[in-house]
Amino acid sequence: MKKEKTDILSKIGKDAGFSVPDGYFDTFAEDLAKKLPEPVLTPVQPVTRWQRVRPFVYMAAMFVGIWLMMKIFDGFGRQEPGIYNPEILAGFENDANIEYLLMRGDISEYDILTYENDDTAMAAVGEVTEAAFTTAEPGDTIMEQ
Amino acid sequence: MASEDKFSDEDFVARLHNADTCREAFTEVMRHFSRPLYWQIRRMVIDHDATNDLLQNTFMKAWDNIDHFRGDAKLSTWLYKIAVNETLTYIAREKARNQVPIDGDDAFLVNNLEADRYFDGDELQLRLQRAINTLPERQRMVFNMRYFDEMPYEQMSEILGTSVGALKSSYHHALKKIEQFFSDDD
Numbered sequence: 001m002k003k004e005k006t007d008i009l010s011k012i013g014k015d016a017g018f019s020v021p022d023g024y025f026d027t028f029a030e031d032l033a034k035k036l037p038e039p040v041l042t043p044v045q046p047v048t049r050w051q052r053v054r055p056f057v058y059m060a061a062m063f064v065g066i067w068l069m070m071k072i073f074d075g076f077g078r079q080e081p082g083i084y085n086p087e088i089l090a091g092f093e094n095d096a097n098i099e100y101l102l103m104r105g106d107i108s109e110y111d112i113l114t115y116e117n118d119d120t121a122m123a124a125v126g127e128v129t130e131a132a133f134t135t136a137e138p139g140d141t142i143m144e145q
Numbered sequence: 146m147a148s149e150d151k152f153s154d155e156d157f158v159a160r161l162h163n164a165d166t167c168r169e170a171f172t173e174v175m176r177h178f179s180r181p182l183y184w185q186i187r188r189m190v191i192d193h194d195a196t197n198d199l200l201q202n203t204f205m206k207a208w209d210n211i212d213h214f215r216g217d218a219k220l221s222t223w224l225y226k227i228a229v230n231e232t233l234t235y236i237a238r239e240k241a242r243n244q245v246p247i248d249g250d251d252a253f254l255v256n257n258l259e260a261d262r263y264f265d266g267d268e269l270q271l272r273l274q275r276a277i278n279t280l281p282e283r284q285r286m287v288f289n290m291r292y293f294d295e296m297p298y299e300q301m302s303e304i305l306g307t308s309v310g311a312l313k314s315s316y317h318h319a320l321k322k323i324e325q326f327f328s329d330d331d
Contacts, residue, residue, distance in 0.1 A: 008327050009320075012273050014293055017266015018187055025183070029175035032204055039167050041212050 152177070158216035167211065175204055178221065181294065182228050188289040189232045189282075190239075191254045191274070193263040199235055203228045218303070225304040229286065236282060251278045251285070276326035280319055287312055288319040 098112065151157055152174060160170040182203060187196040206227050207214075214223060236251060243253050255278045258264050258271060266274070277285055286305065290296040291312075298309045305312070 017270035019263050028179045033172040
C-alpha cells in the first residue's frame with residue numbers, strides 16, 4: 001500500500017503543470033527595474049577606532065572587575081590571625097604562656113587547634129623558638145608578659 | 146549555491162548601498178531570484194496574474210528596505226521571507242473575499258484551475274493540486290518548498306522561523322495527507 005501511494009507522487013514528478021507567458025522571466029527584471037522609484041539610502045557612517053576596540057575593552061574591564069571581586073572576597077575570608085605573630089608563636093612553646101594568653105582573651109581554644117593543625121605555623125614556631133633560645137640570656141623571658 | 150552567496154558578500158551589499166550602483170545591482174538580484182520566488186508564490190496562490198503582482202510587490206518592498214539589508218542574513222532568505230509574508234497576506238485577503246472561514250482550507254484557490262490558460266497539467270497534476278490545497282497554509286508551503294524546490298530544511302527553517310524537526314514532521318504529515326487524499330479519491 002505504502003509503495004503504491006509513493007508511486008503516485010513519483011508518477012507525477014516535480015512538474016506541477018503550471019506555465020508562464022512566453023518570455024516572462026526574460027523581461028521581468030528589466031521591466032520592473034524601470035518602475036523602481038529613486039532609492040532612499042542613508043550614507044554609511046565610517047566605523048571609528050573606538051567602536052572597533054570597544055567590545056575588547058569592555059571584556060577586559062569585566063575580567064579585571066571579576067578579578068578584583070575575587071581578591072576582595074578572598075581577603076574577607078582570610079584575615080591574618082594574631083596567632084601568626086612570631087613572638088606569640090614563640091610563646092606557644094611554653095604552656096604557661098598559652099594559659100596566660102587564654103586568660104587574657106588574646107587567643108581562643110579554636111586558635112590553638114588551628115595553629116596545631118597548620119604545618120607552616122608549626123615550622124615557624126620551630127625557627128622562632130630556636131632563635132630565641134640560642135640568643136637568650138639566663139633570666140630572660142621569651143615573651144613579655 | 147555559490148552564485149547565491151555572491152549576493153550576500155560585502156562587495157555586493159556595498160553596491161546595493163551605493164546610490165550610483167544600487168539599481169544595477171538590484172536588477173541583478175531580480176534577474177537571479179525572480180524565477181525561484183515566482184514558483185514559490187505561484188504554487189501557493191495558483192493564479193499567474195496574482196503571482197505576478199505578488200512578485201512585483203516582493204521586489205518593491207525589498208527595494209524600499211534595501212537600506213536595512215546589511216548582509217547579516219542571506220539575501221535569498223530575506224527575499225523569501227518577504228515573499229512568504231506577501232503570499233500569506235494575499236491568501237488571508239482572498240479567504241475573506243470568498244467568505245472562507247479563517248481556519249478553512251484553500252481548496253477555493255484551485256476551483257478555476259482547469260480553465261486557467263497558464264495551467265497545462267494533466268488529470269493527475271490537477272488532482273495533486275487539489276490534494277495540496279487541502280493542507281493548512283504553512284504545511285502547504287513546507288511541502289512545496291521541499292517537494293518541488295528541494296530546499297534544504299535549514300534554509301526553510303530560516304525563512305519560516307520554525308525548527309528543522311518541526312519542518313520534517315510537517316513535511317511527513319503533508320505527504321501522508323496527500324497520499325490519503327489519493328487513496329480516498331480512488
